[in-house]
Amino acid sequence: MNKEIREKRLKLVFIGLSFIALLILLRFAWIMLGPTELLGTEEIQLNRPVRGNIYDRNGNILAIETQLYSVSLWIPDIQNPEENSVFLADILSMDQKELLDMMENVQGSNFKYISRKVSPGQFREIESLKAQGKLQGINLEPEPGRLYPAREIAAHVLGYTGMDNVGLDGIEYTYNDLLSPPQIQSDPHQTQGNHVYLSLDLESQYLLEKSCKDSMEKYQPDILMALLMEARTGDILAYVSLPSFDPNHFDQYSADKRRDNISTTSYEPGSVFKIFSLSSALELNSVNPQMEFDTSGGYNPDFFQEYNIPPITDLGNYGVLNLEKILIYSSNVGTSYAIEGADNLDFYNMLKNFGFGQTVGIPLPGESNGLLNEPSTWS
Secondary structure, three states: OHHHHHHHHHHHHHHHHHHHHHHHHHHHHHHHHOOHHHHOOOOOOOOOEEOOOEEOOOOOEEEEEEEEEEEEEEHHHOOOHHHHHHHHHHHHOOOHHHHHHHHHOOOOOOEEEEEEEEOHHHHHHHHHHHHOOOOOOEEEEEEEEEEOOOOOOOHHHHOEEOOOOOEEEHHHHHOHHHHOOOOOOOOOOOEEOOOEEOOOOHHHHHHHHHHHHHHHHHHOOOOEEEEEEOOOOOOEEEEEEEOOOOHHHHHHOOHHHHOOHHHHOOOOOHHHHHHHHHHHHHHOOOOOOOOEEEOOOOEOOHHHHHOOOOOEOOOOOOOEEEHHHHHHHOOHHHHHHHHOOOOHHHHHHHHHHHOOOOOOOOOOOOOOOOOOOOHHHOO
């Protein structure tokens, strides 16, 4: 009798466990294949840090986190794929046949992205159709995005972020881990990334960009660059590289327009170099502030004449100049006389000390070293 009772109890336990296992399997199947509305997607969110803002020196916002939406589809819920593809082709400016194939192709994953981070206008149109009971199986997925309120202003400094809100250029790239730490947060509440303040002044940046754009339109140069700096501190107040782009839609611009020519392009300093030449001559004691040079005949030493090198001249006949007036008149002739007494290697080392031929360490990617050849290669 006891044996029969034990067997009955074992059968009951086995039946009960089998029933529970069946319920678990059914629930798992329902979660995987059931309607997306039951998934609670609005409640299930990864704990991620909100990307920090970028400000100018006065606290004006230059870049801020925003929420955008991507359009996705869940194939098991798709109804009227023909109608859906027509609606979406019109809203998203996509090929209708390509959209229809995405909705009818059951191979691979049931979840697919149709378009990432659509515009607010496209979002509203899709949301309106869904409210009317249309676009079954088409969903709007919230995703973090980046907004640049000033649009093209300071675009080359700020840079931009990619589809996954990761910095791809400019300050966004250099300080990506600072603005948005990559690790998953244990805090159930979203964690704010660090903010970054720049030395830029938004008003000065706007005015300098406007002036440069006017000059660009008037004189039609290939590129135009301008920096506005505070003389006492060296702080960069405005940083303009034209042509420019809107970082909100960076992918619509060519690489040439997105290139930061100030940091990445090497160019000759021109007359600005006279300051470094005369400073080097003074430091090397090859001249003193009281020395004067007669610039009226140009600079035409013997080896120029021997190798038929044209003499160095000025725009006008400035006569006898001291070092101060050489700078005032930007005299090519006076500078040539002033520096000729300095040893080439000493002059080269002075220029290296000034930073020529190396980066200055500005926090922007791709900064050029510039070119400073060794004296043995000088003509």
